[in-house]
Amino acid sequence: MKTIPHSIPIILLLVGGILMTAIYSRGVVSSYSSTTIPNNEVLKDTPFDKMMQVLTHERCINCHPNDNIPKQGKDSHPHYFGMKRGEDNLGFTATQCTTCHQPENNDYSGVPGAPHWSLAPKSMGWQGLDKYEIAKAMLDRAKNGNRSHDELVHHLTEDSLVLWAFDPGVDHEGIPRETPPISEAEYKAAVIAWFENGAIIPKE
Amino acid sequence: MKISFSVNEVPHSIEIKDENTPLLWVIRDMLHLKGTKYGCGKAACGACTLHVDGEAVRSCSYAVKFAEGKKIRTIEGLGTKENPHPVQQAWIEEIVPQCGYCQPGFMMATAALIDKIPEPTDDDIDRNIINVCRCATYYRMRKAIHRAAQIQRTTSKTME
Amino acid sequence: MAKEKKKVSRRKFLIRGGLGTLGVLAIGTYVFRNTIRRQIAGMVDTAEAPYLGNTDSPLIWFEITKDNKVILYSPKVEMGQGIFTGLAQVAADELAISMDQIKVAHAPSASGNLDDFATGGSTSMSSLWQPLRELAATMREMIKAEAAQKLGVSVGSLSVKDGIISGGDKTITYAEAATNVVDWDIPDTPTLKDIKDYQFIGKPFSRVDLRDKVFGTPLFGMDATMPDMLYGAVVRPTVIGATYIDADTSKAENMPGVVKIVKEADFVGVVANSMLEAENAKNAIVVTWDIPKVWQTQDIEAMIEVGKGKPYVIQKEGSPKELLKEDEKLIVSEFKSPIGAHAQLEPNGALAFVEEDRATVMMSTQVVKITRNEIAKRLELDEEQVNIVPTFLGGGFGRRLHTPNGIQAAVLSRAVGKPVKCFLTRKEEFQNDTFRPPTHHVLKAKLNGKGLIEAIEHNVSSGDVAWGSPMLPSILETIMGADLGAWRGGMIQYGAIPNYRAISWRVKLPFATSWWRSLGLLANTFAIESFMDELAVKAGKDPVQFRLDQIQDDNRGYRLKEVIKAAADKAGWTNQIVAGRAMGFAASTDVNTPCAQVAEVSIVDDEIKVHKVTCAMDPGLVVNPDQVKAQCEGAIIMGMSASLFERMYVADGQLQPTIYGPYEMALMKHAPKEIDVVLLQNAEAPGGVGEPPLGPIGAAIANAVFRLTGQRLREMPLKLA
Incomplete structure (x- = not known):
């Protein structure tokens, strides 16, 4: 006899579920190319690397696609039901991001939410880029919404949609979404430190 | 918590303990308008779609606290048998x-x-x-x- | 006011054959069961469905209201198939009232108007066609007899129209005639009108429930309310085969809004002041389950394999076994279909109010009588003390043939002495469904020198569909062995082939499998008709002509040929790729209704795109052509959804996924922009409609994909390599 506590997430089931999803939703998986950067390099402790552990995480990348399709989940599958960027990054004309996503996570529905829920503009498509390319794109005023370093720091450390990554709520089964590997405080400190040190992109 | 909004142009003020209660259940079980349906509770099927200030919203995933001061329209307020939308x-x-x-x-x-x-x-x-x-x-x-x-x-x- | 007790009945009844008859036949001939099995299989496949309810008195079927309208109390439930509209047309014609004068409502079980079978199997109209007309005509004559008395004229001198009876220079309405009648005299069944004289039957009337459904009127089980109603929630297993042992409810007890925790021997539930509070408390209950085995998809797939389990020959002609020996001429193909979920939009549930000596349960169910009896048994009440008030169903598709949710709501209500409404969540729906079983098919054939089929064999391995259902006598299972739901559509319909057989391999799966709109028809037709296409290609023949050439010359064969020709003609059938689009053809015969479809398909962005489907179907006499077309349109897209997208899998004991989206289904963007339905009527009575058009679509699409790409897709959901 085994005991399974009802409604308490079981890590094994979770992992199993994700694996099985990957195996059995071929139709979905085959329609896009894998975008997550294999994280097989030795993790360094510099502010740049710490910051990038967050910015390359699927919590961030899923809404910085290199196409017009928002991604979902750990496997970054295309958003269900064919939702796309739309003309202003807010979804389609009548069925928008905010048809389902509100200014906060909804723990009853498992739908994530944060203020101004939307896709990052196309110029900020980071999906498929490595951390150095992301950094370059991020500093490029032609791509970053014409933001200065100060404005970037503000965006990266104060914007509630960006910081949603650290409080991503639960999914449709009530299972907490994975957060980036470091804490919000560590991340903020790393961002501030990197910009204070001149926002220098290390050599690859 | 007290939350005020209008539904089909009728003002309502409700008293609710859990301000995160999905609008769907407020509409169905407190205001007794059953036309808005529960299908999945996960904003996946759209059976609970209604309008908030003219925008389509899936009410199973919309905390009632966000409805404060808003104009809500449900199927019951879309049109009538005599004057259909x-x-x-x-x-x-x-x-x-x-x-x-x-x-x-x-x-x-x-x-x-x-x-x-x-x-x-x-x-x-x-x-x-x-x-x-x-x-x-x-x-x-x-x-x-x-x-x-x-x-x-x-x-x-x-x-x- | 016309619902009074009858006094005498001189009525004579036509004895109709039916499943009861099959049972008797089966008992007597158990020793010859191989032959008998094939005979029964043939009968079930071709026989008209009998109506298995009470047709003794029109008084439990009709009520005449003061405003001179008639309410028809239907023992068949409205789940979208449009049966209320069809029954209204049939009854109004014999009642001699206008369509505006008839209303249709569900018969509560306490009315005694109960169907011993179910609403399902595409039998509602075909089974009620004769008895309902007889009941309506009898009711009309009963009213006329009362009118004659009140007017003081002879019945023979009366004429009726639009619910008004005229005799000599006097008129009287049905309502007036029925006023104060206590003892109705029920005459012998009058002669029915000639079909050509019917005013409503055969015409495309709009749905009688249309306006209510368009204006959001509360109609469904989930919309039901009672004064002082509370809300319930039941902890349901998430893992296959899990049995409830015990529960720790300590945390839930103190949650807001909780009225009572209800612990039973087989489940634990909670009653609270709101739906949300009940759900929240439920989620705080920790249940101990007994889980004998943690299942995976590969375990299930290994079970569903032709050659495993027990084989039952359900159809045999000539010497197929001898002819299909392995040599270079033998053509063998395999096909597969996945586990399918019902995914109907209204979850299962019920609103129950149990008082000391009676219970009232409002709910969506396809089996009113069985639901009533099961609840009565659990509550230890007499069956008559339980009143099931059926509501409109937010989708049926076979999901509501198994209704433990009614019992659970009733048990919760009894525990608090108040009405309790208790529904499944969507996740619970997906994990506690009674699924369409997965299938594996092996087909073998040999062609002769003329490029026709010399011998063919269809093997299907499937989980159970019909067996275990309280709707069918268990003796049938003993005799038949093979599951009659699993092989639906699995027989060879090309009777001019000299040697053929069909074999059903029965597998008992560890999770509930049951009826899913059309049962085995979709998967069996996908396999057989894909194989027919393959054989036509091998024979170098046009797939349409290849089929026509191998159909026998009898009535069934004639009707099948006619739908095949009609579909091909209407679609402008071609074997060529035109402007990037190819056509695929398939045909099936289900519940005596032949159906042929042509799918026009292209590949857009590496995905299969269905542009147009042409459907020709012969359900016999068509009561409402618009609603029969609606059934075809819906069945085609639902069948497409199952063929192209849907699939449940098993991961670490759990059936997954648990939500729309991950359980991929056809949406607006996938629906063909053109659906062309041609209805033939080469039978005198109405046949089945709701399921037959689901048969051909999977194979029609797959065959078109082969023409376009050369890929023979052998597994549903169909995905390009």
Whole structure:
């Protein structure tokens, strides 16, 4: 006899579920190319690397696609039901991001939410880029919404949609979404430190 | 917590303990308007679609606290049997519903669509109407959406 | 006011054959069961469905209201199939009232108007066609007899129209005639009108429930309310085969809004002041389950394999076994279909109010009588003390043939002495469904020198569909062995082939499998008709002509040929690729209704795109052509959804996924922009409609994909390599 506590997430089931999803939703998986950067390099402790552990995480990348399709989940599958960027990054004309996503996570529905829920503009498509390319794109005023370093720091450390990554709520089964590997405080400190040190992109 | 909003132009002030209660349950079980349906509770099927300040919203995923001061419209406020909304008129003409359970959600989504796109193309319909109908009435629904848009265009012209 | 007790009945009844007859036949001939099995299989496949309810008195079927309208109390439930509209047309014609004068409502079980079978199997109209007309005609004559008395004229001098009876220079309405009648005299069944004289039957009337459904009127089980109603929630297993042992409810007890925790021997539930509070408390209950085995998809797939389990020959002609020996001429193909979920939009549930000596349960159910009896048994009440008030169904599709949710709501209500409404969540729906079983098919054939089939064999391995259902006598299972739901559509319909057989391999799966709109028809037709296409290609023949050439010359064969020709003609059938689009053809015969479909398909962005489907179907006499077309349109898209997208899988004991989206289904964007339905009527009575058009679509699409790409897709959901 085994005991399974009802409604308490079981890590094994979770992992199993994700694996099985990957195996059995071929139709979905085959329609896009894998975008997550294999994280097989030795993790360094510099502010740049710490910051990038967050910015390359699927919590961030899923809404910085290199196409017009928002991604979902750990496997970054295309958003269900064919939702796309739309003309202003807010979804389609009548069925928008905010048809389902509100200014906060909804723990009853498992739908994530944060203020101004939307896709990052196309110029900020980071999906498929490595951390150095992301950094370059991020500093490029032609791509970053014409933001200065100060404005970037503000965006990266104060914007509630960006910081949603650290409080991503639960999914449709009530299972907490994975957060980036470091804490919000560590991340903020790393961002501030990197910009204070001149926002220098290390050599690859 | 006290939350005030209007539903179908009737003002309501409700007292609720859990301000995160989905609007769906407030509408159905506190205000007794049963036309807005529970299908999945996960904003996946669209059966609970209603309008908040004119925008289509899936009410199972909309905390009631966000409704403060808002104007909500449900299927019961879309039109009446005597004076049907263009969407309802079109749904009647095309005899769309089968089981009917998902239809209010589709009609509310359609009403929002033709308000924003008065002459939707098939692509507009495919992109914006993404609710789920298990009886699979999509074939007639598409015809009814085009027809609803046409009725609404004609009506608004007459009114001008 | 016309619902009074009858006094005498001189009525004579036509004895109709039916499943009861099959049972008797089966008992007597158990020793010859191989032959008998094939005979029964043939009968079930071709026989008209009998109506298995009470047709003794029109008084439990009709009520005449003061405003001179008639309410028809239907023992069949409205789940979208449009049966209320069809029954209204049939009854109004014999009642001699206008369509505006008839209303249709569900018969509560306490009315005694109960169906011993179910609403399902595409039998509602075909089974009620004769008895309902007889009941309506009898009711009309009963009213006329009362009118004659009140007017003081002879019955023979009366004429009726639009619910008004005229005799000599006097008129009287049905309502007036029925006023104060206590003892109705029920005459022998009058002669029915000639079909050509019917005013409503055969016409495309709009749905009688249309306006209610368009204006959001509360109609469904989930919309039901009672004064002082509370809300319930039941902890349901998430893992296959899990049995409830015990529960720790300590945390839930103190949650807001909780009225009572209800612990039973087989489940634990909670009653609270709101739906949300009940759900929240439920989620705080920790249940101990007994889980004998943690299942995976590969375990299930290994079970569903032709050659495993027990084989039952359900159809045999000539010497197929001898002819299909392995040599270079033998053509063998395999096909597969996945586990399918019902995914109907209204979850299962019920609103129950149990008082000391009676219970009232409002709910969506396809089996009113069985639901009533099961609840009565659990509550230890007499069956008559339980009143099931059926509501409109937010989708049926076979999901509501199994209704433990009614019992659970009733048990919760009894525990608090108040009405309790208790529904499944969507996740619970997906994990506690009674699924369409997965299938594996092996087909073998040999062609002769003329490029026709010399011998063919269809093997299907499937989980159970019909067996275990309280709707069918268990003796049938003993005799038949093979599951009659699993092989639906699995027989060879090309009777001019000299040697053929069909074999059903029965597998008992560890999770509930049951009826899913059309049962085995979709998967069996996908396999057989894909194989027919393959054989036509091998024979170098046009797939349409290849089929026509191998159909026998009898009535069934004639009707099948006619739908095949009609579909091909209407679609402008071609074997060529035109402007990037190819056509695929398939045909099936289900519940005596032949159906042929042509799918026009292209490949857009590496995905299969269905542009147009042409459907020709012969359900016999068509009561409402618009609603029969609606059934075809819906069945085609639902079948397309199952063929192209849907699939449940098993991961670490759990059936997954648990939500729309991950359980991929056809949406608006996938629906064909053109669906062309042609209805033939080469039978005198109405046949089945709701399921037959689901048969051909999977194979029609797959065959078109082969023409376009050369890929023979052998597994549903169909995905390009």
